[in-house]
Amino acid sequence: MxxxxxxxxxxxxxxxxxxxxxxxxxxxxxxxxxxxxxxxxxxxxxxxxxxxxxxxxxxNRNLYENTYILPGAIEIIKKLNEVYDIYICSACVNDLNVEGSGKIFMDKYNFLIKNFSFLNPEHFIFTNIKNLFKADIQIDDRLSNLDNEIEIKILFPSYHNKNISDDELKQKGVIRAGYDWKNGWDEIEKILLK
Ligand SMILES: [Mg+2]
Incomplete structure (x- = not known):
């Protein structure tokens, strides 16, 4: 299958x-x-x-040089990669600096290749129009990025989405992976790898 x-x-x-x-x-x-x-x-x-x-x-800065990898991300994405067909789907154009955004594409790509070498780079989608791409499951920290047409939509907890109500998520059929980004990957493991 x-x-x-x-x-x-x-x-x-x-x-x-x-x-x-x-x-x-x-x-x-x-x-x-x-x-x-x-x-x-x-x-x-x-x-x-x-x-x-x-x-x-x-x-002039590589935003991914000293970035902090979220707890459990490497370990759990490795496990998910055994079971699911993973596509990275990430925006790279900074609206405040469209001309300088090419560096973000490059630095993000290099970050992923270095730290997530088990992922297939042919599955990297760098776009600000995420809803063009359909899948069975989507994980994102921005509610507006979660696509209605995708069956399992998971909101990753983040500093900026704490105030979204459980009612709103329920209405939109979105699962919240807990309330604290420090445990977000543990929650994803429970949801997707039970
Ligand atoms: Mg995000």
């Missing part, structure tokens, strides 16, 4: 995006990810008059 297809997001699901360390290095702060509630932490943290300077700062 063919394996079920699984669309898997990268940022804030496999690893924390490098924007937190970029913000901290730029401002000289020690913010932690749970200090934020807006998905775009740079919008929340960087004063407006420093935004242009911050863009230049990020342009």
């Amino acid at each position: 063919a394996k079920k297809k699984l669309l898997l997001d990268v940022d804030e699901v496999i690893c924390s995006s490098g924007f937190l360390s970029a913000v901290n290095d730029f401002l000289g702060t020690n913010y932690e990810i749970d200090d934020f509630s807006d998905y775009y932490i740079d919008k929340e943290a960087i004063p407006k008059k420093q935004i242009e300077k911050f863009k230049d700062f990020v342009n």
